[in-house]
Amino acid sequence: xxxxxxxxxxxxxxxxxxxxxxxxxxxxxxxxxxxxxxxxxxxxxxxxxxxxxxxxxxxxxxxxxxxxxxxxxxxxxxxxxxxxxxxxxxxxxxxxxxxxxxxxxxxxxxxxxxxxxxxxxx
Amino acid sequence: xxxxxxxxxxxxxxxxxxxxxxxxxxxxxxxxxxxxxxxxxxxxxxxxxxxxxxxxxxxxxxxxxxxxxxxxxxxxxxxxxxxxxxxxxxxxxxxxxxxxxxxxxxxxxxxxxxxxxxxxxx
DNA sequence: AACATATTTGGCCATATTGCCAAATAACCA
DNA sequence: TGGTTATTTGGCAATATGGCCAAATATGTT
Numbered sequence: 001x002x003x004x005x006x007x008x009x010x011x012x013x014x015x016x017x018x019x020x021x022x023x024x025x026x027x028x029x030x031x032x033x034x035x036x037x038x039x040x041x042x043x044x045x046x047x048x049x050x051x052x053x054x055x056x057x058x059x060x061x062x063x064x065x066x067x068x069x070x071x072x073x074x075x076x077x078x079x080x081x082x083x084x085x086x087x088x089x090x091x092x093x094x095x096x097x098x099x100x101x102x103x104x105x106x107x108x109x110x111x112x113x114x115x116x117x118x119x120x121x122x
Numbered sequence: 123x124x125x126x127x128x129x130x131x132x133x134x135x136x137x138x139x140x141x142x143x144x145x146x147x148x149x150x151x152x153x154x155x156x157x158x159x160x161x162x163x164x165x166x167x168x169x170x171x172x173x174x175x176x177x178x179x180x181x182x183x184x185x186x187x188x189x190x191x192x193x194x195x196x197x198x199x200x201x202x203x204x205x206x207x208x209x210x211x212x213x214x215x216x217x218x219x220x221x222x223x224x225x226x227x228x229x230x231x232x233x234x235x236x237x238x239x240x241x242x243x244x
Numbered sequence: 245a246a247c248a249t250a251t252t253t254g255g256c257c258a259t260a261t262t263g264c265c266a267a268a269t270a271a272c273c274a
Numbered sequence: 275t276g277g278t279t280a281t282t283t284g285g286c287a288a289t290a291t292g293g294c295c296a297a298a299t300a301t302g303t304t
Contacts, residue, residue, distance in 0.1 A: 011216040016142035082211035089204035094133040
């Protein structure tokens with residue numbers, strides 16, 4: 001690994017770190033459906049205004065969202081459009097994993113594998 | 123956000139946290155090209171054997187890789203195949219961001235935008 | 245059995261991340 | 275101007291993460 005490779009890896013890591021928190025991931029998923037203002041998140045995640053604001057700053061610094069002030073409100077929207085697809089892929093994967101774990105423990109309770117659709121991972 | 127939504131979000135977060143470290147991201151990118159044994163990573167990342175081993179454990183617990191012992195070596199391989207695409211999308215995005223930042227500071231040094239290709243994000 | 249190699253585990257300390265509170269800004273309204 | 279709402283910032287304590295060392299395991303070799 002040379003200097004440049006390391007630098008690129010670290011830049012990507014900034015993005016991934018930004019995603020790697022439940023509240024921030026929730027925010028990103030919400031923003032996938034369109035812009036929202038800060039107060040909407042405060043209600044949804046039941047955290048302090050300052051906490052949400054700091055999470056949004058992390059997302060902004062990582063280049064995942066951009067903000068725009070309109071009146072007294074600040075609206076955020078997604079900048080990196082490949083995120084929703086990826087997140088849904090992860091979602092599929094973890095759901096599959098959960099099913100496999102359940103079926104190992106209690107085979108009779110497991111949900112049968114869908115037949116004509118296949119998940120996007122593996 | 124209800125209980126189930128929260129649970130799913132947290133499961134996804136485990137995956138993202140696992141990716142969000144330079145050494146682990148490097149490992150995942152290497153594994154995208156095929157299985158490798160632990161010692162190969164130790165050489166490449168210049169960290170203690172125990173450190174690498176722990177990083178691999180994080181990846182395994184998150185369901186991103188699986189391992190197989192053959193002889194005295196343990197080989198790891200990727201389990202979640204949507205990862206490489208996503209990581210390369212992030213790579214494109216951070217590269218674009220870097221170019222934009224440079225062009226804001228020193229326009230004459232900036233790389234011109236490619237004309238017929240467009241990056242996968244935005 | 246004794247030894248070498250490959251890897252994992254336990255422990256410990258340094259550093260980074262979170263979340264809350266209080267205070268500071270900013271825009272709008274009376 | 276003074277007050278209200280929306281948001282950000284600074285500071286701090288609690289918790290989580292990362293990395294190294296030493297010790298434990300596991301496999302293969304002599």
